[in-house]
Amino acid sequence: GAVVSQHPSRVICKSGTSVKIECRSLDFQATTMFWYRQFPKQSLMLMATSNEGSKATYEQGVEKDKFLINHASLTLSTLTVTSAHPEDSSFYICSAITSGGAQYEQYFGPGTRLTVT
């Protein structure tokens, strides 16, 4: 089946630094990837939609300059949290849609736990 990986699984960084999270589709090509954020005891909130070779589309209220998304290839999208602050601490999850598969099915990565101290 379609597998999506994320790296790192956990990261702790100091306030003011930047952190990059990678999302890879391991056995399929993904023209579209999504980035979500999950707060404790809350649902996943879509942050942005990432299309290979073009600029990401951000959801309302998500700062594009703070959460930089790059979808440089059909198997890799990255999310960089710039100048991180403690309120950015969260669980970040990516998902991907297969290029040749069902249009509406998203395959999710295992998530990255970010803690900003």
Add this chain to the structure above:
Amino acid sequence: AQSVSQHNHHVILSEAASLELGCNYSYGGTVNLFWYVQYPGQHLQLLLKYFSGDPLVKGIKGFEAEFIKSKFSFNLRKPSVQWSDTAEYFCAVSGGYGNKLVFGAGTILRVKS
């Protein structure tokens, strides 16, 4: 805007009990409906999905869901739960452009052995 409401945040059941998790959505157009499960320490997995056709959808691990259009509902059911069903369950809706998924807040199911 789309929204998804899950009725219970925590459900505790004994093994062999029947399960029904409620999900209601708000969206005026054609929708695609999903249930995802997140086992402890694992990533989200698709349990089942509804696009069109038979409103009673069967998924993996004995789960099923029924789409009732008039009630804007897509409740998840399982006749007899197992301890291994302990997980968090998310209902999600996709409709319109871009395949965006809108998730409910999730229901944490704990099955006592």
